Amino acid sequence: MDFQQHGYRATKPRARASPPSGGPLLFDDTSSGPPPMNRGQDPGVGNLFADPMASAAMMYGSSLANQGKDIVNKEINRFMSVNKLKYFFAVDTRYVMKKLLLLMFPYTHQDWEVRYHRDTPLTPRHDVNAPDLYIPTMAFITYILLAGMALGIQKRFSPEVLGLCASTALVWIIIEVLVMLLSLYLLTVHTDLSTFDLVAYSGYKYVGMILTVLCGLLFGSDGYFAALAWSSCALMFFIVRSLKMKILSSFSADSMGVGTSAKPHFRLYITFALAAFQPIIIYWLTAHLVR
């Protein structure tokens, strides 16, 4: 019964297996994996541990490995908050389905507010409006594979092209996030949009790109432009509605109402500029794949 439970945990890492590691975490931290099995109780590999020297060496080695892991975690935590990153990957199937549907058809969704739970935003598992990084990552990788396939169909494939495509797309994401951060800083817009949120919102366009490339491959040039128009409109609507809550309504946090006369214009410009940038970059990154 114990072994069956371990097997279940190994195949469904997102199941609630281990208790939360303290702090206001709303999701279960399953990253440390299942607890190690008691080695001495398994008679199949018991012969290895009959030798005390071998078992002592293995204990020493495992303690060294644990120390190394702690050091690496501490160093990484200095640059990037791993807990904040884990928040973005706490998703489940239902959320992914609803979010994909929302990205491609956002016109009927009513409530765009990100719900909070005692000051911390709800994880994507509980709130469809929360940004996540799972969909952008998967969409990015799928886009690269699809680009390779599209070039292979047209007999223009070579392995360097794949790497070039991947790094081009990555560089465009970095440029977009940096420009957004710069403009948000310069206009002193006080939002709670972190860097990872911006990466998430700029990664959602890859879902539209995948759809566009697929339609271009299946239905030719007309299908490509139709899918481009559809996904551009859907994505622009999605971005404007999502960021409207975060950027435009944040001046309710300012106590002075005097200096906000010029600011709503700039915030509007930022949101619409970001939205208008999406179709351009979708066209730019997919046009060469669908001749």
Added chain:
Amino acid sequence: MAFTLYALIQTAILFTNAIAVLHEERFLSKIGWGAEQSIGGFGDEPGIKAQLLNLIRSVRTVMRVPLIAVNSVCIVLLLLFG
């Protein structure tokens, strides 16, 4: 327009160098972008120009020493590998 990661690193180094070479008293004060002109009132609306001047000044202060190291590494690598 295909970007490699190397192009991104090159662009970042060039941009940071460009911001770091803007001399405070020989250039920025002459065109009215000096540091002492950005300390305006103490309201919580600094404005775009003050934010930009702040950004330039902080990039200069923070990145001066790392830029020396990164530029030296770049020079050596470009000399060796063209």
